[in-house]
Amino acid sequence: MTEMLSVQPATLAAIAAMAAVTYATRIAGLFLVGRFNLTGRAKAAFDAIPAAVLVAVVAPVMLATGPAETIAALITGAAAARLPLLAVVAVGVVSVVLLRAVLGLG
Amino acid sequence: MSSTWREARDGLSDISPALVACVPIGLLYGALSAGKGLSLAETALMSMSVFAGGAQFAAVEIWRTPAPVAVLAFSTLLINLRHVLMSASLAPKTGGWASWQRFLGFYVLADENWAMAERRAARQPLTPAYFFGAIVPFYCGWVVFSGLGAVAGSFLGDPKRIGADFAFTALFIGLVAGFWKGRSTAITVVASAVASAGAYWLFGPPWHVAAGAVAGIAAAAVTWRPEGERA
Numbered sequence: 001m002t003e004m005l006s007v008q009p010a011t012l013a014a015i016a017a018m019a020a021v022t023y024a025t026r027i028a029g030l031f032l033v034g035r036f037n038l039t040g041r042a043k044a045a046f047d048a049i050p051a052a053v054l055v056a057v058v059a060p061v062m063l064a065t066g067p068a069e070t071i072a073a074l075i076t077g078a079a080a081a082r083l084p085l086l087a088v089v090a091v092g093v094v095s096v097v098l099l100r101a102v103l104g105l106g
Numbered sequence: 107m108s109s110t111w112r113e114a115r116d117g118l119s120d121i122s123p124a125l126v127a128c129v130p131i132g133l134l135y136g137a138l139s140a141g142k143g144l145s146l147a148e149t150a151l152m153s154m155s156v157f158a159g160g161a162q163f164a165a166v167e168i169w170r171t172p173a174p175v176a177v178l179a180f181s182t183l184l185i186n187l188r189h190v191l192m193s194a195s196l197a198p199k200t201g202g203w204a205s206w207q208r209f210l211g212f213y214v215l216a217d218e219n220w221a222m223a224e225r226r227a228a229r230q231p232l233t234p235a236y237f238f239g240a241i242v243p244f245y246c247g248w249v250v251f252s253g254l255g256a257v258a259g260s261f262l263g264d265p266k267r268i269g270a271d272f273a274f275t276a277l278f279i280g281l282v283a284g285f286w287k288g289r290s291t292a293i294t295v296v297a298s299a300v301a302s303a304g305a306y307w308l309f310g311p312p313w314h315v316a317a318g319a320v321a322g323i324a325a326a327a328v329t330w331r332p333e334g335e336r337a
Binding site for chain 2: 003004005006007008010011012013014015016017018019020021022023025026027028029030032040041042044045046047048049050051052053054055056057058059060061062063064069072073076077079080081085086088089091092093094096097100
């Protein structure tokens with residue numbers, strides 16, 4: 001139980017930094033209203049941020065781990081175009097388990 | 107008083123699908139977090155103070171011990187920059203709120219409740235009662251189920267056995283689909299994936315996050331064309 005409640009100093013610092021940065025992004029809009037009108041190229045760059053970041057985080061698993069993960073990522077991508085989020089996760093998990101078993105990497 | 111109550115109930119009713127979805131996603135986040143060695147207290151503390159699913163999943167993915175504070179803060183900033191646009195868009199619609207209501211309410215602004223608030227504001231005035239009626243259960247759900255996931259996860263053992271290690275890859279692919287805007291997103295995704303995997307191979311983690319993000323954003327900016335010039 002004490003282990004469950006333990007908090008490491010570095011972890012606490014990381015969480016505090018993440019929380020501060022996140023809150024800053026959430027209230028920034030309150031101060032930027034009327035001064036913040038992105039158009040054209042700048043807007044295209046800003047709109048690309050979520051997808052660029054999300055893909056950057058998981059690309060090593062998708063492309064640099066093994067054939068099972070790469071194929072499962074393609075299957076998951078196809079599912080994501082049609083299914084709700086939870087179903088997408090289920091398809092991804094089931095396909096990676098099957099592919100690892102079939103390819104003998106499990 | 108009764109109208110405040112009605113507003114809060116509308117909020118609860120509108121958020122309920124997202125509330126259901128946050129049960130398994132929260133459990134999954136908690137289990138992955140425990141798998142990376144975070145304690146129950148640390149997992150719950152992150153959910154309470156950061157309260158941003160995408161950034162939290164990313165943080166757990168790149169987590170090492172001891173925690174790389176600057177890398178985690180930078181990754182969180184990049185992933186959450188979209189909040190700037192979300193809050194800027196919601197700011198004029200909350201002009202009648204008290205300051206504390208805005209600063210408390212925007213603390214828990216997330217994709218799901220932001221989208222709901224925008225939908226509400228398009229039809230009728232957005233009241234604090236509606237906003238908090240939606241966010242209080244959603245916030246509690248995320249914290250409680252990520253905590254339960256951390257407890258369950260420490261008993262589950264190796265997440266790879268049941269494919270759970272791939273769950274956030276799949277979740278992120280699903281989230282990207284939610285941001286899909288056609289050709290420009292496809293260009294962003296390809297550039298980010300190639301640069302990230304390349305940087306991971308050359309330099310190792312955590313450089314792949316910044317490399318992929320910068321490449322994806324740059325690709326979207328470089329290939330942008332004014333409306334009239336599109337083929």
